[in-house]
Every structure is written in structure tokens, then in C-alpha cells.
Amino acid sequence: MQDSFDVIIIGGGLAGLSLAIQLADTNFTVAVLERNKYPIHRVCGEYISMESWNFLERTGMPLREMQLPFINELHVSSVTGKILTHPLNPGGFGISRYLLDATLANIARAKGAVILENCKVEDYYQQGESFTVAAGEKKLKGKIVIGAFGKRSNMDKKLQRSGFDSANSITQNWVGVKYHIKSTLPDHVIQLHNFDGGYCGISKVEGEQHCLCYLTKAENLKRFAGNIRQMEDQLLSVNPFLSKIFENRSAFLFDAPETISQINFENKLPVEKNMLMAGDAAGLITPLCGNGMSMALRASVICFFAIEKFLSGKISRKEMEIQYAADWRREFSFRLKAGRFLQPLLVNSSLSKPAIALLKHFPIAVKQIVGATHGKSF
Numbered sequence: 001m002q003d004s005f006d007v008i009i010i011g012g013g014l015a016g017l018s019l020a021i022q023l024a025d026t027n028f029t030v031a032v033l034e035r036n037k038y039p040i041h042r043v044c045g046e047y048i049s050m051e052s053w054n055f056l057e058r059t060g061m062p063l064r065e066m067q068l069p070f071i072n073e074l075h076v077s078s079v080t081g082k083i084l085t086h087p088l089n090p091g092g093f094g095i096s097r098y099l100l101d102a103t104l105a106n107i108a109r110a111k112g113a114v115i116l117e118n119c120k121v122e123d124y125y126q127q128g129e130s131f132t133v134a135a136g137e138k139k140l141k142g143k144i145v146i147g148a149f150g151k152r153s154n155m156d157k158k159l160q161r162s163g164f165d166s167a168n169s170i171t172q173n174w175v176g177v178k179y180h181i182k183s184t185l186p187d188h189v190i191q192l193h194n195f196d197g198g199y200c201g202i203s204k205v206e207g208e209q210h211c212l213c214y215l216t217k218a219e220n221l222k223r224f225a226g227n228i229r230q231m232e233d234q235l236l237s238v239n240p241f242l243s244k245i246f247e248n249r250s251a252f253l254f255d256a257p258e259t260i261s262q263i264n265f266e267n268k269l270p271v272e273k274n275m276l277m278a279g280d281a282a283g284l285i286t287p288l289c290g291n292g293m294s295m296a297l298r299a300s301v302i303c304f305f306a307i308e309k310f311l312s313g314k315i316s317r318k319e320m321e322i323q324y325a326a327d328w329r330r331e332f333s334f335r336l337k338a339g340r341f342l343q344p345l346l347v348n349s350s351l352s353k354p355a356i357a358l359l360k361h362f363p364i365a366v367k368q369i370v371g372a373t374h375g376k377s378f
Contacts (some may be wrong), residue, residue, distance in 0.1 A: 008142035015279030016148035024111035
């Protein structure tokens with residue numbers, strides 16, 4: 001296997017794989033290092049807004065042939081079951097990461113990208129204008145290294161990123177949990193149900209399954225001695241909508257949930273020590289906004305344009321980093337701020353009920369909130 005590339009991407013999620021496809025399409029050599037093996041279940045809401053449809057088709061995704069559910073309505077409930085409904089325009093579609101990531105990986109391979117699975121990156125260092133990435137016995141050299149390693153990684157610690165240690169703070173520490181379930185819930189609706197200290201999203205994906213994914217403060221799980229099932233039965237099920245879901249455990253398709261811990265939503269930098277960050281590694285939007293997948297895909301496009309200019313000799317490395325950071329912030333800073341503003345309204349049970357009651361009388365405000373967390377087609 002070759003050991004030298006134009007671009008090395010650490011992490012084979014949406015941002016990493018879609019960037020690899022764009023680079024391979026332009027005849028740049030690219031390697032993607034993924035610590036798992038495809039197909040992969042990931043903790044994710046698995047809803048993509050329509051802004052990403054055209055881009056995914058350009059990558060080679062056969063979306064029109066995949067019989068995916070189109071989602072055009074939002075339901076939000078308070079802990080007590082008070083519900084707000086609102087149309088989503090232009091809406092989105094559901095697809096599992098299990099299917100999506102594996103399909104993108106196959107497309108990237110077919111276009112010439114090198115995809116290394118079960119490959120955990122342990123070190124990264126720069127020598128002049130070249131970078132070395134070490135993963136076990138493998139040592140790869142690249143002109144550019146991209147950090148697309150998700151919400152939390154050992155690379156955060158390696159790079160001494162700000163906010164890494166704050167994930168141990170009980171106020172910044174969140175836990176994500178995901179299942180696939182069989183359900184008669186409507187295909188066209190994405191639901192967001194609140195509980196004390198968290199919220200749960202449910203929406204249709206491919207086949208006869210819905211994605212159920214929730215975020216909770218780590219202190220909630222600590223209250224139940226780490227017992228997820230007990231927390232769901234006694235805390236989440238206070239919400240009558242969630243109670244109906246969790247009382248029917250036979251509908252749950254996983255033997256055990258997919259989980260991720262020590263999540264925080266603090267500001268991150270889109271460039272760290274000459275590494276361009278993409279996807280959740282660059283900035284994590286609160287899941288209630290339901291648009292992290294589109295942000296990862298759009299970030300790959302922004303990243304590609306900056307990289308292409310550098311590798312073509314049009315701009316310097318420093319100019320590439322400045323351009324990418326500026327374009328990233330221009331596109332996403334407001335979305336992230338909107339998410340951080342909205343999240344406390346939903347995780348606080350005393351606030352969610354009056355907030356939902358108020359918004360029911362001001363649909364224009366709901367429309368503006370949805371618009372603030374979504375972008376235009378790209």
C-alpha cells in the first residue's frame with residue numbers, strides 16, 4: 001500500500017467520506033482512516049435536511065432509488081405532553097448511518113480513495129511541509145491532514161484542544177443514546193420529546209424502522225447508577241409520548257443501545273495546529289436542531305474548496321487555513337449559537353412547557369427558529 005498522499009483524513013464519518021469523494025474526483029490522492037469497520041451504527045438522529053440532497057446525488061448516492069422517507073412535519077412535546085406541531089419546509093429525509101456511511105465508503109473506494117478500517121490513529125506530527133500520521137504499525141505521510149474524528153476522540157487530547165477537559169464537568173457532560181425501533185409512527189414526522197435534563201428525537205429511516213436517539217445530562221445517568229434501562233423507565237417515560245415507546249420493548253431492534261459519553265457543546269476551532277477540522281470535530285450543533293448531518297456534508301464542501309486551491313498552488317498553507325476558518329465560521333457560527341440558545345429551553349422541564357405553549361401562538365417564530373438552523377441547498 002502506498003504511504004504518501006495529498007490528503008489524509010482522520011475519521012470516516014460523513015464529513016471525512018464526502019470530502020474524500022470530492023478529492024478523489026479531482027484526482028488528488030486521499031486516505032481515510034476509520035477506527036471501526038463498515039457498516040457502522042453511530043449515535044445520530046439520522047435526519048438530513050433537503051439542503052444536502054443535491055450534493056449527495058453529486059457524490060454518487062442513488063437517493064432516488066433508495067425509497068427513503070421524506071419528512072415535512074415537526075412535533076415537539078413538553079415533559080407533561082403538551083405538543084407543538086409545525087410544517088418543515090423544505091423538510092428532509094431519513095437514512096441510517098449504517099446504510100449511509102457504508103455507501104459513501106464504497107463510492108469513495110470506487111473513485112480511488114484508500115479507506116483503512118479498524119485503524120485507530122495514535123499520533124500526528126509535522127516535519128517541514130509534510131505530516132505523518134501513525135496508526136499502529138502504519139505510518140502515512142500527507143501534505144494535508146483533516147480532523148474528521150467526530151464528537152470526541154483521543155486526538156482531541158493529543159492536540160490539547162480547548163474544551164476537552166471540560167467534558168468531565170457535570171454541567172458540560174452529556175450522554176447520547178440511540179436505538180432503531182419498529183413503530184407505526186407516521187413516516188413524514190420528526191418528533192422531539194422533552195424530559196427533565198434531556199430530549200429524545202424519533203424519525204423514520206429506511207426499511208421498517210425508526211431512529212430513536214436521545215441526549216441527556218450525564219448527571220441523570222449517574223442518578224440511576226449507570227442503568228440506562230432504569231433511567232428510561234423512570235425518567236424519560238414521565239413524558240407520556242415516550243412512555244408509550246418504552247413500554248413496548250419488543251419493538252426495539254438492538255440488543256443494546258449505541259451510546260456515546262462526555263459530549264460537550266463548547267466552541268471549537270476549525271483549524272488546530274495546521275489540521276483542518278470538519279464535521280463534529282469542528283463544531284457540534286445541539287441535536288434538537290436536527291441538522292448536524294447536513295452541517296458535516298456542507299463543511300466537506302467548504303474544506304474541499306480551500307484544499308483544492310492550496311494543492312493547485314493558488315494559495316499558501318496559511319491562506320488555506322485562514323480561508324477555511326473564515327468560511328466555516330461564516331456558514332455555521334449563527335447555527336451553533338442558535339442551538340446553544342434553544343437547548344436550555346428544552347432540557348429544563350420548568351421552561352419547556354411555557355416555551356412550547358408560547359410558540360404555539362407564534363408560528364412565525366417557529367419558522368424563524370427552523371430557518372436559523374438550516375441552510376440553502378448546495
